[in-house]
Amino acid sequence: MSGPPFVTRFAPSPTGLLHRGHAFSALTAFAAAQAVRGRLLLRIEDLDRTRCRPEFVTAIHEDLAWIGLAWERPVRQQSDHLETYAAALATLKAQGLLYRCFKTRSDLEGEIAGAPHEPMDAYRGAALAAAEEARRVAAGEPYAWRLSLAAAERVLGGFAGLTFVVEGEGLVQARPELGGDVVLARKDGAVAYHLACVTDDALQGITHVIRGADLIQAAHVQRLLQALLGLPTPVYRHHRLLAGPDGKRLAKRDRAETLRDLRARGMTAAELRGEIGFD
Numbered sequence: 001m002s003g004p005p006f007v008t009r010f011a012p013s014p015t016g017l018l019h020r021g022h023a024f025s026a027l028t029a030f031a032a033a034q035a036v037r038g039r040l041l042l043r044i045e046d047l048d049r050t051r052c053r054p055e056f057v058t059a060i061h062e063d064l065a066w067i068g069l070a071w072e073r074p075v076r077q078q079s080d081h082l083e084t085y086a087a088a089l090a091t092l093k094a095q096g097l098l099y100r101c102f103k104t105r106s107d108l109e110g111e112i113a114g115a116p117h118e119p120m121d122a123y124r125g126a127a128l129a130a131a132e133e134a135r136r137v138a139a140g141e142p143y144a145w146r147l148s149l150a151a152a153e154r155v156l157g158g159f160a161g162l163t164f165v166v167e168g169e170g171l172v173q174a175r176p177e178l179g180g181d182v183v184l185a186r187k188d189g190a191v192a193y194h195l196a197c198v199t200d201d202a203l204q205g206i207t208h209v210i211r212g213a214d215l216i217q218a219a220h221v222q223r224l225l226q227a228l229l230g231l232p233t234p235v236y237r238h239h240r241l242l243a244g245p246d247g248k249r250l251a252k253r254d255r256a257e258t259l260r261d262l263r264a265r266g267m268t269a270a271e272l273r274g275e276i277g278f279d
Contacts, residue, residue: 004207005038005205005207006033006038007033007039007204007205008029008032008038008041008206008209009029009040009043009201009204010025010029010030010040010064011042012026012060013045013046013051014044014056014057014059015048015051016252017056017063017252017258017259018059018259019259020242021242021251021256022259023259023273023276024239025211026064027276028210029210030069030070031278032208032210032237038208040069041075041204041206042060042064042075042076043075043076044057044060044077045197046077047078047190047191047196049188049190052079063259066263066269067259067272068269078196082191084203085191085195088195088199088229089191091229092229095151095155096151097151097152097155097228098145098146098147099128099148100133100137100144100145100146101143101144101146101183102136102143124180125146125181126150127148142187144186144187146182146184147181147224148181152176152224156227156228159175162174162176162224162227164233164235165235165236166236166237166238168237174219174223175220176220176221178217178221179217179220179221182194182221193218194221195225198226198229198231201234202231202232207235208234208235209237210237210239211237211238211239212240212241213238213239213241214241214249216238244256259272
């Protein structure tokens with residue numbers, strides 16, 4: 001008798017070229033799938049209209065093939081499925097779980113400065129009075145859609161029943177309050193990461209989410225969204241992050257040496273895999 005299915009994914013954003021940290025994450029997911037004869041999917045998370053570029057999508061495919069990955073096709077590219085995320089957003093709106101937020105980042109920073117014990121990421125706001133909201137919408141002021149934690153608590157009867165499994169830790173109590181009233185649709189109309197991520201994971205049948213330790217907190221917010229949308233909850237595994245010579249984790253914004261750079265200076269894929277622990 002075969003065991004339960006194992007489906008995982010590697011889901012990069014094409015906002016730059018991949019580096020060693022991406023290779024480590026992709027190979028970690030690939031190895032986990034291979035170990036149980038499971039499936040690895042590639043998903044391109046390209047909802048950031050200002051930073052995502054087609055040439056980076058092409059480079060992702062080239063780099064992953066170079067390090068020896070194989071994945072199923074067709075590849076899901078989020079920009080091709082905007083109507084799916086819009087439907088999920090509409091479902092939350094219909095439940096009264098979202099509110100329009102007109103605040104700018106400087107507005108939020110000013111509020112947080114008045115309550116320094118509250119981190120920016122844990123912001124909680126409130127819906128405007130109907131007349132004021134209608135006036136600002138009519139005036140064309142831009143706004144984001146935020147998830148109301150207060151409304152979510154009422155709908156679910158509290159968060160005590162929200163749990164998820166983390167490999168190596170077991171059952172974890174979700175604490176969505178750590179993320180505050182997260183933005184689910186930005187002022188430019190683009191759906192935010194958390195909503196697109198849980199929607200895709202459910203549609204693609206993802207059973208195991210394997211990603212870096214920098215995304216541990218994301219699981220708490222995403223578990224809440226899964227409950228509100230009636231979606232299944234995968235098992236989570238958070239792997240270590242690779243650091244550079246300066247001790248800081250590798251990141252695109254810090255111009256970490258890219259996989260393309262490594263190839264250009266003669267490193268082979270086998271050498272790279274050995275260097276990061278995949279002989």
